[in-house]
Amino acid sequence: MKRLLDIFSSLLVLILLCPLWLVIALLIVCESRGGVFYRQVRVGKDNKDFYLYKFRTMLPDSDKKGLLTVGERDSRVTRVGYFLRKYKLDEFPQLINVLKGDMSIVGPRPEVRKYVDMYTPEQMRVLSVRPGLTDVASIQYVHENELLAASENPEQTYIDEVMPAKLQLNLQYIDNQSFWGDIKLILQTFAAILH
Numbered sequence: 001m002k003r004l005l006d007i008f009s010s011l012l013v014l015i016l017l018c019p020l021w022l023v024i025a026l027l028i029v030c031e032s033r034g035g036v037f038y039r040q041v042r043v044g045k046d047n048k049d050f051y052l053y054k055f056r057t058m059l060p061d062s063d064k065k066g067l068l069t070v071g072e073r074d075s076r077v078t079r080v081g082y083f084l085r086k087y088k089l090d091e092f093p094q095l096i097n098v099l100k101g102d103m104s105i106v107g108p109r110p111e112v113r114k115y116v117d118m119y120t121p122e123q124m125r126v127l128s129v130r131p132g133l134t135d136v137a138s139i140q141y142v143h144e145n146e147l148l149a150a151s152e153n154p155e156q157t158y159i160d161e162v163m164p165a166k167l168q169l170n171l172q173y174i175d176n177q178s179f180w181g182d183i184k185l186i187l188q189t190f191a192a193i194l195h
Helices: 002-016 018-031 079-086 094-100 123-128 136-140 144-149 154-176 179-194
Strands: 037-043 049-055 104-106 132-134
Touching: 002 018, 002 094, 002 104, 002 179, 018 049, 018 079, 049 094, 094 132, 104 179, 123 154, 132 179, 136 154, 136 179, 144 154
Parallel strands: 104 132
Antiparallel strands: 037 049
């Protein structure tokens, strides 16, 4: 049932929002050199790597200067990129990942290998399900970039505080997941973005 919901909803949104995609692509190309899409290796179900797609929001090769972005002070993010990130519009290409079966609409957000290698055996359980576009942790940490921007050492704050808290929420989701619970999380995600 969950896979059917993933395929139907991702295909529907991809078709309906095609004109918006074209506008976003044009804005990205007009503002800075580089491609429209950004591709990054993330860790998915069963600890397998896959390429996650996003609209490019940063200057080319910015990920070589660090994996975390830190709010308003991150000079690597373009002006269009700030807008796309604020309203989570940069995440739309991940619907392609959902169609391919790499991801689900709801599930733990996929992490990069560097941080997955720090997981405890218990935390590795988040890799027993498909990663998702949204989850409880995404809603509770919707302003994560600003939180990290306030830290003297953003990466250490992420490793010591944010990542363990988000993983705990994801484990709770896995233990209690349901179809109606997923629908509720999707609605809460839209509410959090609009708020």
